[in-house]
Amino acid sequence: DGGITQSPKYLFRKEGQNVTLSCEQNLNHDAMYWYRQDPGQGLRLIYYSQIVNDFQKGDIAEGYSVSREKKESFPLTVTSAQKNPTAFYLCASSRGDRGGGPDTQYFGPGTRLTVL
């Protein structure tokens, strides 16, 4: 089956620890995205990558880091510098910029991170 997988589904972290969230896609998409969702708010963009070995900050990148070493993988690290990391994290992918406007973004099932 083609799709986007995120692991783990639930993650608990102690304050002061870094943690890495996994996102893998087998859709052969060029672009990948990380969003954060908080209760009563829409999704906010953390980082995005339009091609391997390249990524850009989104609207709320502080306290997060990413890498894009492979086309199918876009892991997100939540660092200890992120002051309020408890949230639902969603990964998405799309075909990428083909000059015709935004592609449809397809979303993974999400990871719920709780800081204890």
Place this chain on the structure above:
Amino acid sequence: AQSVTQLDSHVSVSEGTPVLLRCNYSSSYSPSLFWYVQHPNKGLQLLLKYTSAATLVKGINGFEAEFKKSETSFHLTKPSAHMSDAAEYFCVVSDTGSQKLVFGTGTRLLVSP
């Protein structure tokens, strides 16, 4: 800069009655508009999208939306609600040429028997 306003945080309907979820947008350029649905603790699923073709867009599960430029609106409708429609719905805007999406704060649809 583009933005989107979902006018209702919650909408309650009875099964079998029409659904209307309201969305107004602000965009400097020709926008692309989307509606996504999210069931509890799940990812988002695309319902439909508008990209400057027909103004009435049909989506999955019987939903449709009409792009009205004069009113800067993109309301989501369905003639008859099912219990399985209970979820959170997000209106999303993106400017043409941009891969970045801007999300509304969501409308929770409640469907009673």
